[in-house]
Amino acid sequence: MNHSAHEYFRHEALFYAGEEEFLAGTVPFIRDAVWGGEPVLVAVSQSRARAIANELNGEADAVHFVDMTELGRNPACIIPAWSDFVEAHGARGRPLRGIGEPIWADRSPAELVECQRHESLLNLAFADTPSFWLVCPYDTDALESAVIEEAQRSHPYLSMDGTQLESASYSGTEFAAEPFRAPLSEPTGNVHALPFDADGVPALRELVAREASDAGIGEGRKNDLVLAVSELATNSIRYGGGHGVLRHWRDGEMLVCEISDHGTIDEPLAGRVRPDGGEIGGFGLWLVNQLCDLVQIRSFESGNVARMHVRVE
Numbered sequence: 001m002n003h004s005a006h007e008y009f010r011h012e013a014l015f016y017a018g019e020e021e022f023l024a025g026t027v028p029f030i031r032d033a034v035w036g037g038e039p040v041l042v043a044v045s046q047s048r049a050r051a052i053a054n055e056l057n058g059e060a061d062a063v064h065f066v067d068m069t070e071l072g073r074n075p076a077c078i079i080p081a082w083s084d085f086v087e088a089h090g091a092r093g094r095p096l097r098g099i100g101e102p103i104w105a106d107r108s109p110a111e112l113v114e115c116q117r118h119e120s121l122l123n124l125a126f127a128d129t130p131s132f133w134l135v136c137p138y139d140t141d142a143l144e145s146a147v148i149e150e151a152q153r154s155h156p157y158l159s160m161d162g163t164q165l166e167s168a169s170y171s172g173t174e175f176a177a178e179p180f181r182a183p184l185s186e187p188t189g190n191v192h193a194l195p196f197d198a199d200g201v202p203a204l205r206e207l208v209a210r211e212a213s214d215a216g217i218g219e220g221r222k223n224d225l226v227l228a229v230s231e232l233a234t235n236s237i238r239y240g241g242g243h244g245v246l247r248h249w250r251d252g253e254m255l256v257c258e259i260s261d262h263g264t265i266d267e268p269l270a271g272r273v274r275p276d277g278g279e280i281g282g283f284g285l286w287l288v289n290q291l292c293d294l295v296q297i298r299s300f301e302s303g304n305v306a307r308m309h310v311r312v313e
Helices: 018-035 046-062 075-089 109-125 145-154 173-177 198-214 219-239 283-291
Strands: 009-016 040-044 064-067 096-100 132-139 157-160 163-166 192-197 243-251 254-260 294-300 303-311
Touching: 009 018, 009 109, 009 145, 018 040, 018 046, 018 096, 018 132, 040 046, 040 075, 046 064, 075 096, 075 109, 075 283, 075 294, 109 145, 109 173, 109 294, 132 145, 192 198, 192 219, 198 219, 198 243, 198 254, 219 243, 219 254, 219 283, 219 303, 283 294, 283 303
Parallel strands: 009 132, 009 157, 040 064, 040 096, 096 132
Antiparallel strands: 157 163, 192 243, 243 254, 254 303, 294 303
């Protein structure tokens, strides 16, 4: 496999089957970075990180490891971590390498969709970042064929069986820049709705706090959810027509709160770029992504929808 440096952002899907192929595709890539003095960040599960470290022996000390099961709990938090890495180590176009595996077999359907959106947005987020090579492993033994096919659309480059090639089905940055309008699944069970305007926000916060307590969510996470809902409700009032609708329900281990309004989000990286101000798509969405276990943002012609998931403890 050719691991020469690149002068542009190279986003590559690595298809592997089993741990032996995973290590064969990742360890030489990492070792080349270490030998070349290139900073490298590896965001994988703890078990994958241990396997890599064992192969690298003492060279593992030069590698930045991050637990993807924690970092990528909400996939919208992954791009900010890569941005921090680039900012910290990529001065004057210094070559950088990364390995990130955000998709694994146990991901829920909702998480999977958001991971796939994340993979597409990486091409937009780092389009102008020179000398950054990011490899995203995909386990072909564990993942459905549809997931592998989608990876070929979100990655300009592919690696399989030791061969690197351009993806014939790559969708491009234009696709990533379009408003994300993939339908959200309709909730099942008891769904409660509460229309609100500026005067109704205090009651909305009280309702969410009560529902979180009734669901058994601890005090800290309850406060996180109340703050997240409050931020998006405030955005709805300021930028979404002055009013909105809160819906909430239980979905397995999650308590879900959804805010809908008549606004428009035209910035595809909203909530994934550290904000300078509090405009919609800025501080509010950024904060919500930090507070919740999963956030799903859609911008339809009829308005915005934001779903916030918090795990019931």
